[in-house]
Amino acid sequence: MxxxxxxxxxxxxxxxxxxxxxxxxxxxxxxxxxxxxxxxxxxxxxxxxxxxxxxxxxxxxxxxxxxxxxxxxxxxxxxxxxxxxxxxxxxxxxxxxxxxxxxxxxxxxxxxxxxxxxxxxxxxxxxxxxxxxxxxxxxxxxxxxxxxxxxxxxxxxxxxxxxxxxxxxxxxxxxxxxxxxxxxxxxxxxxxxxxxxxxxxxxxxxxxxxxxxxxxxxxxxxxxxxxxxxxxxxxxxxxxxxxxxxxxxxxxxxxxxxxxxxxxxxxxxxxxxxxxxxxxxxxxxxxxxxxxxxxxxxxxxxxCRVKDDDFSNEDYYQKFITLVDEQELIFYKSLKTGRWWIEIPFLSEVNNKLKRHTLLPCMHQDYIDACNSNVPERWYKAFQKNCL
The missing domain is CATH 3.40.800.10 (Ureohydrolase domain)
Structure with missing residues (x-):
């Protein structure tokens, strides 16, 4: 080197x-x-x-x-x-x-x-x-x-x-x-x-x-x-x-x-x-x-880093699904740390930057908002960026 x-x-x-x-x-x-x-x-x-x-x-x-x-x-x-x-x-x-x-x-x-x-x-x-x-x-x-x-x-x-x-x-x-x-x-x-x-x-x-x-x-x-x-x-x-x-x-x-x-x-x-x-x-x-x-x-x-973003093992997370304006929003909560993620869907018809479902870090409050029919702003911006 x-x-x-x-x-x-x-x-x-x-x-x-x-x-x-x-x-x-x-x-x-x-x-x-x-x-x-x-x-x-x-x-x-x-x-x-x-x-x-x-x-x-x-x-x-x-x-x-x-x-x-x-x-x-x-x-x-x-x-x-x-x-x-x-x-x-x-x-x-x-x-x-x-x-x-x-x-x-x-x-x-x-x-x-x-x-x-x-x-x-x-x-x-x-x-x-x-x-x-x-x-x-x-x-x-x-x-x-x-x-x-x-x-x-x-x-x-x-x-x-x-x-x-x-x-x-x-x-x-x-x-x-x-x-x-x-x-x-x-x-x-x-x-x-x-x-x-x-x-x-x-x-x-x-x-x-x-x-x-x-x-x-x-x-x-x-x-x-x-x-x-x-x-x-x-x-x-x-x-x-x-x-x-x-x-x-x-x-x-x-x-x-x-x-x-x-x-x-x-x-x-x-x-x-x-x-x-x-x-x-x-x-x-x-x-x-x-x-x-x-x-x-x-x-x-x-x-203090904890590897909590591997969602291949169901024992380590909970999954929550909500419906906002006919859009299904899928949330994940790590059982190790209590941190939350939201899924950004893959749009096959768009030549987008994501090649698979991608998880976006979010807060528990975003899940609460989604339950009250409010689209989380971070999710909206990431979704729109995918469509550009």
């Missing part, structure tokens, strides 16, 4: 690590260092990967940044009762061009996912999600992407890619691998009506900040169905982060963003998780500690 793209974790972080308690995470990680090189990845489940690229920021003025403070904060946390081995592979430095950085990230993610290692990407700008998505071109036919963000980031796909327009490129550039795109925590006043209309027209999902804050559990099914989760730190409310990180007085709070990270970890499908738009400042401890805790909760979630 060619990991030439990676530079080791800095000596200052490693020196800081040596002063910590023997029980902390930093003393248990497999760390890429100058002295020992890249660690052996046998048995590793999660790999932390920094990417020092921010040139496609719409406000880029040449500033550099590093991820040392995040690492110091994460290394100092104590692990849960975990059985996963975590590696810190260091950083991908800026390439000659942004495309070179994309290539390095794409190749690295592709190799890690093939080895069943989940990369946790710590990034500069969120357009790196495009490279993350492209890593799946050779891995799977259709990809579900969840973006935790106050904006949709659709942008104008005719223009060069930027950190506020990368999703347009993902949707419109071949190969077309995107099945579902969902945004968690969007704030209406940061998005044009045209973008909101386009999200509806494409049957993509969007959860407003108010919905998420009222009931965080509504985002669990969409995260359960995601392959890639990308978090923009500007979705976090200004009071929760340090000086240069502040973006908006309204946003997701610290507990909610950690709950989202844990849901992403628990999902059996999520195979890459990225945290982007990190802007260090002199009073950086708050943001770096929040990011460290997000990673901690993601790892905690991965350790």
């Amino acid at each position: 060619n990991f030439n793209f990676l530079s080791p974790v800095s000596d200052s972080v490693l020196a800081h690590n040596e002063l910590l308690s023997a029980q902390v995470l930093g003393r248990k990680l497999h760390i890429h260092s100058k002295q020992n090189g890249i660690p052996d990845l046998d048995g590793v489940s999660i790999a932390i990967l920094g990417v020092l690229e921010n040139r496609n920021d719409v406000n880029y003025i040449g500033e550099e940044f590093e991820l040392n403070e995040i690492r110091k904060s994460f290394y100092a946390l104590f692990p849960g009762s975990w059985n996963t081995i975590i590696a810190d592979l260091g950083d991908i430095n800026k390439g000659e061009s942004v495309e070179d950085t994309y290539f390095a990230l794409k190749e690295t993610i592709s190799v890690l996912v093939k080895k069943n290692i989940i990369p946790v990407i710590l990034g500069g700008t969120q357009d790196l999600t495009y490279a993350n998505y492209r890593a799946y071109d050779t891995l799977m036919p259709m990809v579900n992407l969840v973006n935790v963000d106050c904006k949709f980031d659709l942008g104008d796909s005719q223009k060069p890619i930027k950190n506020n327009s990368f999703v347009g490129k993902i949707i419109l550039e071949e190969p077309y691998n995107l099945f579902n795109y969902a945004t968690i925590g969007y704030q209406t006043y940061f998005n044009s009506q045209e973008e909101i209309d386009l999200m509806n027209k494409l049957y993509f999902e969007a959860y407003r900040l108010g919905q998420v804050s009222k009931d965080i559990t509504i985002v669990e099914p969409v995260l359960r169905d995601a392959n890639i989760v990308s978090v923009d730190l500007s979705s976090v409310k200004g009071a929760e982060v340090s000086l240069k990180q502040k973006y908006s007085p309204n946003g997701i709070d610290g507990k909610e963003i950690c709950a989202i990270a844990r849901y992403a970890g628990i999902s059996n499908k999520v195979s890459s998780f990225g945290i982007y738009e990190y802007n260090p400042s002199k009073d950086d401890e708050l943001t770096s500690m929040l990011v460290a805790q997000m990673i901690w909760y993601f790892v905690e979630g991965v350790n």
Whole structure:
């Protein structure tokens, strides 16, 4: 495996690590260092990967940044009762061009996912999600992407890619691998009506900040169905982060963003998780500690994964059938975890993206709604997308 793209974790972080308690995470990680090189990845489940690229920021003025403070904060946390081995592979430095950085990230993610290692990407700008998505071109036919963000980031796909327009490129550039795109925590006043209309027209999902804050559990099914989760730190409310990180007085709070990270970890499908738009400042401890805790909760979630979506054995699930507007809706409930799914029917006359009956994660509330003759919105959007 060619990991030439990676530079080791800095000596200052490693020196800081040596002063910590023997029980902390930093003393248990497999760390890429100058002295020992890249660690052996046998048995590793999660790999932390920094990417020092921010040139496609719409406000880029040449500033550099590093991820040392995040690492110091994460290394100092104590692990849960975990059985996963975590590696810190260091950083991908800026390439000659942004495309070179994309290539390095794409190749690295592709190799890690093939080895069943989940990369946790710590990034500069969120357009790196495009490279993350492209890593799946050779891995799977259709990809579900969840973006935790106050904006949709659709942008104008005719223009060069930027950190506020990368999703347009993902949707419109071949190969077309995107099945579902969902945004968690969007704030209406940061998005044009045209973008909101386009999200509806494409049957993509969007959860407003108010919905998420009222009931965080509504985002669990969409995260359960995601392959890639990308978090923009500007979705976090200004009071929760340090000086240069502040973006908006309204946003997701610290507990909610950690709950989202844990849901992403628990999902059996999520195979890459990225945290982007990190802007260090002199009073950086708050943001770096929040990011460290997000990673901690993601790892905690991965350790709690339960294989509950195999419906071949009737002993492990219950099946419920309801009728809404002459449409038969079939629900499944896992007896292991209590999680729910709904079946999306296969339309043989349509050249659709699903080759069989597909199960869509949902909530118990969706079943209750269906019993009251209301079609669940997630089911409706997935069904319509199949007909496109």
